[in-house]
Amino acid sequence: MPHKLANSLVVLDFETTGLSPEKGDRAIEIGAVRIVDGVITEQFQALMNPGKHITAFIEDYTGITNEMLADAKPCSEVMSDFCDFIGDDNLLAHNASFDQKFLEHELSLINRHYSGEFTCSLLASRRLFLDAPSHSLGNLVSYLELSGDGSFHRALFDAQMTAKLWVAILDKVTTQYHIKNIPLSLMQQISCTPKKQVSNLLQNYILQQCSYI
Helix, strand or coil: CCCCCCCCCCEEEECCCCHHHHHHHCEEEEEEEEHHHHHHHHEEEECCCCCCCCCCHHHHHCCCCHHHHHHEEEEEHHHHHHHHHHHHCCCCCCCHHHHHHHHHHHHHHHCCCCCCCCCHHHHHHHHHCCCCCCCCCHHHHHHHCCCHHHHHHHHHHHHHHHHHHHHHHHHHHHHHHHCCCEHHHHHHHHHHHCCHHHHHHHHHHHHHHHHHH
């Protein structure tokens, strides 16, 4: 069974040939970290050969070259290994709808699937960090003064920084609303609640928990 708490899950990030698997775009790199009780315990990173050349734009954007991919394992092998890494954990990404559609597409090509639930740090940050100048991963990392060694638009570094962002989001909920042991389901609710109603949502959650005591 997946962990029910929001501080234990797999944080993932894809680099891809483009924006849409429906139009033939493929994954070229996967990076992921597993966090348990808010602490990174494992990581996974691999380039993968999509079977076609990538554009100069993608090379410049990611720093991943066609030469690098020529020596990489095919997508099918990497994604099979990554599916094993995920296990039955829940999943998180920044702008999760993007990574989720590539994960589902790549796994469908090898007849594999995942059983955990997705949540999105981008949607949560928009509702909890209202003063941030923007909610791109890079801007949030600067806004929150999170530290890390690496380059954005490489999958493992983005996954590592998303994990740190997620812990900061959970810390804000704990600090501001005194909610400990935050369930993933609550974070999913926050992510789909209008900004002006998030405070009421959390206050009602607190009242519900008190009524169970």
